[in-house]
Amino acid sequence: MRAKLIFWVFALLVSAGIGPALAADASVSISNFTFHPADLQIKAGSTVTFRNDDDIPHRVAAEDGSFSTKALDSDDKATITFARPGVFPYFCTIHPHMRGKVTVTP
Amino acid sequence: MPNNDDPSRRKVLECMTWAGTGVLWTFAGGVPKSLGLLGDPAVAAEASAFTFLQISDSHIGFNKAANPHALDTLKEAIGKVKALPVKPAFMIHTGDITHLSLPEQFDTAAQLIGEPGLDVHYVPGEHDLIDANNGKLYLDRYGAGKKGAGWYSFDHNGVHFVGLVNVVNLKAGGLGYLGAEQLAWLADDLKGKPDSTPIVVFAHIPLWTIYADWGWGTDDGAQVLQLLRRFGSVTVLNGHIHQIIQKVEGNVTFHTARSTAFPQPAPGTAPSPGPMKVPEEQLRRFLGLTSVAVKFGAQPLAITDTTLADG
Ligand SMILES: [Cu+2]
Numbered sequence: 001m002r003a004k005l006i007f008w009v010f011a012l013l014v015s016a017g018i019g020p021a022l023a024a025d026a027s028v029s030i031s032n033f034t035f036h037p038a039d040l041q042i043k044a045g046s047t048v049t050f051r052n053d054d055d056i057p058h059r060v061a062a063e064d065g066s067f068s069t070k071a072l073d074s075d076d077k078a079t080i081t082f083a084r085p086g087v088f089p090y091f092c093t094i095h096p097h098m099r100g101k102v103t104v105t106p
Numbered sequence: 107m108p109n110n111d112d113p114s115r116r117k118v119l120e121c122m123t124w125a126g127t128g129v130l131w132t133f134a135g136g137v138p139k140s141l142g143l144l145g146d147p148a149v150a151a152e153a154s155a156f157t158f159l160q161i162s163d164s165h166i167g168f169n170k171a172a173n174p175h176a177l178d179t180l181k182e183a184i185g186k187v188k189a190l191p192v193k194p195a196f197m198i199h200t201g202d203i204t205h206l207s208l209p210e211q212f213d214t215a216a217q218l219i220g221e222p223g224l225d226v227h228y229v230p231g232e233h234d235l236i237d238a239n240n241g242k243l244y245l246d247r248y249g250a251g252k253k254g255a256g257w258y259s260f261d262h263n264g265v266h267f268v269g270l271v272n273v274v275n276l277k278a279g280g281l282g283y284l285g286a287e288q289l290a291w292l293a294d295d296l297k298g299k300p301d302s303t304p305i306v307v308f309a310h311i312p313l314w315t316i317y318a319d320w321g322w323g324t325d326d327g328a329q330v331l332q333l334l335r336r337f338g339s340v341t342v343l344n345g346h347i348h349q350i351i352q353k354v355e356g357n358v359t360f361h362t363a364r365s366t367a368f369p370q371p372a373p374g375t376a377p378s379p380g381p382m383k384v385p386e387e388q389l390r391r392f393l394g395l396t397s398v399a400v401k402f403g404a405q406p407l408a409i410t411d412t413t414l415a416d417g
């Protein structure tokens with residue numbers, strides 16, 4: 001019960017945009033041509049799963065070319081493992097005005 | 107119908123929305139102007155040196171709420187092309203032929219769009235280049251005789267047509283993008299053409315900025331306009347935004363075509379540019395084709411848009 005409450009408080013804080021999301025294995029939803037959350041913090045070695053919740057395909061790629069997904073149709077997912085620390089800005093190669101960032105801490 | 111003998115119309119683009127599926131373009135004195143595609147065939151036949159059709163954003167494979175039957179609406183559009191009393195010289199397709207760049211989607215498109223028996227000049231949209239090999243399927247099918255990512259030019263009855271590709275190598279945070287190689291090719295392609303040559307440029311994403319927040323523009327589009335500035339008649343035809351937006355700036359007429367697949371919201375009127383669901387009975391009013399008639403003499407080129415709900 002308490003764990004659930006803590007989860008919801010955390011979720012609220014995240015959805016209110018209070019600080020970057022910090023997670024082990026994390027996910028990013030793509031909806032309304034926007035990455036949610038657009039600013040994600042994870043530990044090195046964890047994964048991020050991108051899920052397309054739009055009616056149009058998107059394709060996620062790092063600005064430095066270090067990763068890219070296939071084109072994700074509606075409801076498609078792709079999981080990327082972030083092995084090393086660093087800041088990884090990414091964008092949608094189909095709609096390049098869509099941008100996000102994963103910060104990987106040691 | 108506009109008075110086609112009025113030379114003052116030479117630099118004026120007129121465009122009427124009419125029921126049907128595309129935009130019919132007429133060139134008169136090198137400037138586009140509107141003509142009824144289906145509505146007034148006699149006028150079209152008499153006044154036009156030639157007409158061509160623009161079809162765009164067929165998104166073969168799209169089946170979401172905004173239009174679960176995008177193949178059927180394309181079939182309706184093609185049916186209207188086949189029923190035209192005056193046969194157009196050719197069609198241009200301004201991209202997003204398919205929704206997901208799948209081989210079977212390209213096959214279906216080629217078969218259906220080929221039914222009227224017209225030459226079709228394609229440029230790709232971003233949806234045509236998302237196969238695993240970043241556009242190999244598109245170039246395998248449509249790349250023959252073209253440069254770079256698929257750009258090219260051709261001439262028809264004294265009008266110079268240029269097909270540009272602004273959907274590859276898009277930069278993070280950017281808009282559509284042509285790149286230095288393509289711009290250099292264009293400068294060379296236009297070199298030596300008399301200023302009086304009517305020019306039609308077509309590409310998927312609008313070459314001028316309509317709404318940057320949604321990516322509706324081309325980063326280096328202004329450089330194309332710089333190269334076109336000296337020409338007396340320039341028509342820029344685009345797709346991508348699934349609605350008609352036009353403007354005239356000096357000798358340049360800009361026009362975007364409707365999709366045959368699904369509507370998108372007007373700039374800034376929705377949280378995102380994604381497919382727009384409209385009441386089922388209204389859908390066909392948002393889908394269509396464009397026809398352009400080219401005339402010679404002191405008359406403007408005519409652009410006509412028709413929706414699927416017309417006629
Ligand atoms: Cu996208």
